[in-house]
Amino acid sequence: MSNFSASVAPEDLLPDPQPSQPQGWLLGSAALIPVNLAPSLLLAVVGTVQSYGRCWQQIRRDPLLGLAGLLSAAAVATALLGEDWRLSLPGMFNYWPFLLMLPAFGAALADPESRRRLAQVLVLGSGLMLLLGWGEVLWGWQGHLFLGPLWITGVAGGERPAAAFTSPNLLAIYLVIHLCLAAGLWGVTRSRLTRAGLVAMLGLGSLLLLLTASRSGWGAGGLALLIGLVLRRCWWGIALLAGLGLASLAAALDWPGWRAVVPSLIWSRLADTWDPQAPHFSSTANRLDAWRFALQMVRERPLTGWGWQSFPALYNAQDPPELLGHCHNLYLHLAAEGGIPLLLGYLALWGWILARGWRAWRCSQDGLLLGMLLALTAFFAAGIVDVVILDGRLHLLMTLLLGAVWGSSLDPLHSEQNGVPADPFPSQAFQPMPQQSSVLAFSGITLFILSRLPDFLAYRLDGLTQFRLTHIPPHQISPFPRREGMGGESTPLQKGSKKLLLTHFRKSSVVSGVPHLLPWSSQSPCWPLIPSSQGISYPWRSPT
Template sequence: MTSHRGHQAFRLGLFLLPSSALLSGICLFVACVSGSRGRDCPVWQDRWTQPFLVASLLMLLGSLGAETGSLAWAGLGNWLPFFWAFWAFRPHLASELQRRQAAWMLVAGTLPVLLTGLGQMFLGWEGPWQLGGGAIIWFVAPGGEPQGRLSGLFDYANIAGAWLGVVWPLMLAAVLRPDRWWRRGAALVLTLSTVFAVLLTQSRNAMGSLALAVPFVLGPMQWFWLLPLLLLLASPLFLVVLPGVPPGWRQLAMAVVPEPILERLLERGGPTAWKHTRLGQWGYALELVAARPWLGWGAAAFSVLYPIYAAKRWHGHSHNLPLELAISHGLPVMLLIVGTVLLLLVVALRRGILQKAPMERAWWTATLVLVAMHATDLPFFDSRLNILGWTLLAGLAAFNQEVGETPEPRPDRDGPEAAPEPGAP
């Protein structure tokens, strides 16, 4: 039976997630145990979890003969525990109220990311800072990591940008939702601070997520004026990066775009610099997939083989999740996992999630943003982003069950959360 304490542990885990993977992990493990008990539908009968179980078996089989040896087995830790969490989180996200409360915890938990990020950029803050005898350690690099780019509580600016870009739709929904003025005011301050912090990360994915999220969170009724405005605002970026643009127009656009962002967009380098771009990495990744398409090479294969055979520079991954999955575990695993994630998005869309309350729209949008980011980067290798992603996917599966399928009976229906308390968010 899913207990009230299990729900509390789940929310606390989400609040602590960006600040401490250890403390958050303990809370969320308690929530997983609680969410696994008393379920009418066991994990192997759940339709949304079945593809992940099949993928698990194929991953284990592929690891037996993997070229990367023990790295292949260690790499399973990025997947197998989270398949369980995807199923076990769902009782804690079974209603709109529970998803909204979870979103509030993620928004509130982002405040330390913003404070430490802005502090490192403008006040020279420098870690490590320890709390609770080392239970929480914040490594804050002065001036950001890499230098000049906001990273906050994360190891790298792109990861910080990914977190902020995914939580940004939830913040925007908190501003739009009718509520007390002080709550909406606080959400507005967080939202504007997040936009500023994302620009300081100089992460292209994160900056793109700001524009991608707005039309979906506002809802289709606003698209007739919003989409042309977004295209107009983004036109300087398009003129800089798209081929065939007249030189005069390109120079004008380059004068408008800030220099740090311009450097990130153009990826300037010598005559062989293309080998180190996404296109060069993806080309070699396709060669690896073609060589071992069924069970893959094993986890971390790209990071081992790329600097030896393709370029004299190390890269930890292929910067594309479908390719990374196909390299490490084979095409069948890639199709099972990526196909299920996309199906979750499509089914929720068909069941009218964009016509629901702002936070429901924002939940779907945050998932879309994280999926889009994994087309050109792999932030899920950070455990906090990985947990965030599977939480969002579990919420979508819960929405699909609640709206269009026969939902599991919620054990907490007669418990403390049967109805929202007065003044509940």
């Protein structure tokens, strides 16, 4: 039997007291993710330096190193070429450090044992988030924890649990990732005590995910669960999941009798997505407006983008101002601020790593590797409606998992037993393939189509937004007045009006008083500034 399905004793859930370096530094970094980002990043940097020093000969032969390095250089160039480099330079730290860490993480996590210990540390660390989240729900925890003058962690407090994050959506994605990892550990563990502990964490985490009322978290978690059930051929689970989904949809559409069966927390939140008369349809309207604005930015500068943190500066510079920290779409965010080529580079890097990881899983059938792949799939699916990459803890967590999946394709065990090449790109010079000319031609055509896609999507999305917003009173759309052009009038940002975007952007420069803070600060523009929902209350919470 493969080492992937080896028995895990209860004491194996605890990390090795003296792990080998640089894996030990990465395990320490993973353990501190729920606590504080600063020491976690510091340990990750130390592990990265050591991994490059010890595994450089292995890392340098992989073309993914060149792609990651090229993307990190492009992230820096985007900051320097942005319209306001003083705003863009701090924002680039959300990108290039993680890109340079990724190859080192892949080399350090190339063996199955290091990946198993990483998953164990992450799942154990998620217990802190569960504690904070349930404390917020049951006892109304709110406040900050200090160690002398140093801030350690805190709980925002609100109607929807967010634990130590700034938004319930971020907590939801965090929970989905760790639920996938816990399920993967459960599949490779034979100890009954360990399985019982994992089942308890799965139950508490799933219920807390439901209470976050995050549609993006529900959708990402449902997608990951569906893919896992299909791959494991669990047909009764697929039927149960489909039944629950259809029942929730029927209640949200107000089919007779269904709202008496489905909890109101579920159907009311789903109804907010498409029902203009719903009390919180404003969240959907804000997303549509942000997507249209981002598409217009891409249409104006499709190749170079506007620079990091340019979207909130432009969007919030409207008169009257509208507060929004990002465009609620990871891929539009990268295209608008970094340009379409940078977006394609990110998609190529992520897709290449996932493809190699799925290939390794097909040969090994490792349940833990499947959990990591499902966690990453859920993360990128959530990127359709949120820019979760801007949170430093989630970005570091995603980079660790991408490195682990990358390392699974470098595992010598696959080469010897399963037929997956440990290093599919040997050190000798790369030989040209006959299909290269076709690939280049296809890439050129695709780039041309994508350069025209923003015009088409902006036109379609503009019509959809106008259709939606003409059916609801303005006071139900947003707590802030809408900008001109949302009610069917001519929008101030039409094709060919680049000077208007520049005017909006320059209004948000240092002269006008917009702060330029370091990333990962709670007041930084690169953090999502999402007002919390006020329409969901828990029966056991006393009103404030």
